[in-house]
Amino acid sequence: MLRSVILAASRSSQVERLVATAPYTRDVVRRFVAGAATDDALRATRGLVDDGLAVTLDHLGEDTVTPEQATATRDEYLRLLKMLAAAGLTPAAEVSVKLSALGQMFDEQSAYDNARAICAAADAAGTTVTLDMEDHTTTDSTLEVLSRLRKDFPSTGAVLQAYLRRTESDCRELSSAGSRVRLCKGAYKEPESVAYQSAREVDRSYVRCMNILMSGDGYPMLATHDPRMIAIGEDRARWFDRGPERFEFQMLYGIRPEEQARLAGEGYTVRTYVPYGDEWYGYLMRRLAERPANLVFFGRALISKK
Ligand SMILES: Cc1cc2nc3c(=O)[nH]c(=O)nc-3n(C[C@H](O)[C@H](O)[C@H](O)COP(=O)(O)OP(=O)(O)OC[C@H]3O[C@@H](n4cnc5c(N)ncnc54)[C@H](O)[C@@H]3O)c2cc1C
DSSP, X not given: OHHHHHHHHTTOHHHHHHHHHSTTHHHHHHHHSOOSSHHHHHHHHHHHHHTTOEEEEXXXXXXXXXXXXHHHHHHHHHHHHHHHHHTTOTXXXXXXXXXXXXXXXXXXXXXXXXXXXXHHHHHHTTOOEEEOOOSGGGHHHHHHHHHHHHHHOTTOEEEEETTBTTHHHHHHHTOSTTOEEEEEOOOSOOOTTTBOOSHHHHHHHHHHHHHXXXXXXXXXXXXXXXXXXXXXXXXXXXHTTOOTTSOEEEEETTSSHHHHHHHHHTTOOEEEEEEESSOOHHHHHHHHHTOTHHHHHHHHHTTOOO
């Protein structure tokens, strides 16, 4: 219920204005978003890489409605990739891209063209791109774009969301050699017809999907903060003899930093997803909606790093 309310609020410009001007918002945002500028993103990346973590950078923004906005997003990624390479931060840093920010909502072909330009720039910079996954109405289109991109840039990765009923089957499709899949639980409000609704069902699906990916030939990226899923991931890595070059854990910037450091200290590859840019509102609200405890967590986050 609370989750639905927060996710509904994530689409409301009135609530956005309210949140944006609330007294502590800036502090909360700063904790979970690297900053507004490309330099902020680079600074955060440098710090994480120096601490032994890998990084994926997300230029915040989604649901782009004009070709001009989509082109501006593409150009920001091109600039970012050049700067990452010049700073020696590739291949430790890759980029995450939302197709909706590249025009997917009004023209799939131009979203593909923009994504292709980013993949080419990533390739030239010695790194890769992972396509974020948005709500279920975009899944087919995103996987179609992925398959086209992988013809020229085979290391392009995708996100699959364990809460969707279709995802086990998508994991099977994408568990072949060279395929990079970021497995997460899923962050959007989805109907029962397409998505598991209870946390228990989603967790069970996550484990089934993880089993498919970890026993397959691709490169699994386990994106979760959940201690149980992480422990099962560690177990499957031992079971399927996957060393740090054959799978990785991923978590969001500012969430469980000590756990990220612990796993990296144990020799695992750990990648932090670092969002930056002005358009933090939808991202922040999805983090709040993930579980009611996050409201408390966000409050606590202001005073603690645990
Ligand atoms: C790298 C990355 C990329 C992602 N990309 C996408 C995407 O493209 N599309 C999409 O739909 N979703 C994406 N997500 C979000 C994801 O779908 C989940 O909504 C989000 O990760 C919360 O699920 P969880 O597995 O972390 O644990 P949850 O089910 O939210 O929580 C389970 C347990 O994990 C621990 N935990 C969770 N959050 C916290 C916290 N903030 N602080 C302390 N402990 C915590 C707690 O013990 C909690 O009980 C991404 C997540 C990551 C990490």
